[in-house]
Amino acid sequence: MQVLNRADGALHYLIDGPDGAPVVIFANSLGTDLxxxxxxxxxxPQGLRYLRYDKQGHGLSDLWQADRLQDHADDAIALIRDVAQGPVVFVGLSIGGLIGQRVASQHPELVRALVLSNTAARLGTPDSWQDRIAAIRRDGLPAMADGxxxxxFGSDFRATPQVAPWRNMLARTAPEAYVAACHALAGADQTQATAALDLPTAVIAGAADGASPPDLVAATAALIRGASFxxxxxxxxxxxxxxxxxxxxxIAPFLERHAR
Incomplete structure (x- = not known):
């Protein structure tokens, strides 16, 4: 297993592809792992190096803080510097997209291009995340999984057996890790910093996304000069x-243009 030892805990990651190739890093959503x-x-595309990791408290990574977006950004920065050893294309989904926006705005030398999928410069409101936290503490994640x-997912996918592992992955996430990430989302607003980004960016929405609807994602794409949507x-x-x-x-044509 591949682990990056941080000051307070271990981050689990996987990296695939030829040594010395340009690196693409992936940051995943709340309640999922790599x-x-x-x-x-x-x-x-073949010939690139793909780095994915478990956020704090998810998958096989430790949990030690992660109640601010900056905590997650610091983890990603450490991976880019210590594992990727150079600038990357950053692919982020949901909270992973917020992490990517924060890293690109703070360290433009580390991110050569950005893919923002099913995310926005701000997701939800502090009140909505506090409501989610209260429900988790009251009822637990398994009780909330179906909602x-x-x-x-759309109804067709939810009707298939393929949905079961994703329900299990979500329900088995450590509640303290999920709550910490909710606190991070409650305080995360990248609107001003994202509007100042100047790098190749692809923004992607799902037509049936109930967590980050297309209009919300489109509004973030509109903040970034030259971003596709x-x-x-x-x-x-x-x-x-x-x-x-x-x-x-x-994503593949975007990587062909900007990863090398």
């Missing part, structure tokens, strides 16, 4: 799971 990208990666899955028909919040071929059809 397996989020399993179906997408085989559809992306969250309705925002993640695509909506995937039939996709919810996790198009890399539900419609990986359509997701890859947008």
């Amino acid at each position: 397996r989020l990208w399993d179906a997408l990666l085989p559809l992306l 969250i899955l309705q925002r993640w 695509d909506v995937i028909t039939g996709a919810g919040h996790l198009p890399c799971v539900e419609t990986p071929a359509a997701h890859a059809a947008i």
Whole structure:
């Protein structure tokens, strides 16, 4: 197993591809781990190096802080510096997209291009995240899983057996890690910093996304000079799971243009 030892804990990551190749880093959503990208990666260009990791408290990573967006950004910065050892294309989904926006705004020398999928400069409101935190503490994540899955996936996907592992992944997330990430989202507003970004950016929405609706994602795309914006028909919040071929059809050409 590949682990980056941080001052207070260990981050689990996987890196695939030829040594010395340009690196693409992936930051996943709340309640998922690095397996989020399993179906997408085989559809992306060969000859690149793909780095994915478990956020604090998710998958096989430790939890030690992570109640601010900056905590997650610092983890990603450490991976880019210590593992990627140079500038990357940053692919972020949901909170992962917020992490990417923060890293690109603070350290433009580390991010050569940005893919923002199913995310925005601000997701939800402090009150909505506090409501989510209260519900988790009252009822637990397993009791909330079906409602969250309705925002993640369209009805057709939810009717298949393929939804079961994602429900299990969500329900088995450590509640303290999920709550910490909710606190981070409650305080995260990248609007001003994202409006100042100046790098190649692809922004992607899912037409059936109940967590980050297309209009919200489009508003963030409009903040970034020159950003492209695509909506995937039939996709919810996790198009890399539900419609990986359509997701890859947008991301792969972007990587061909900007990763090398």
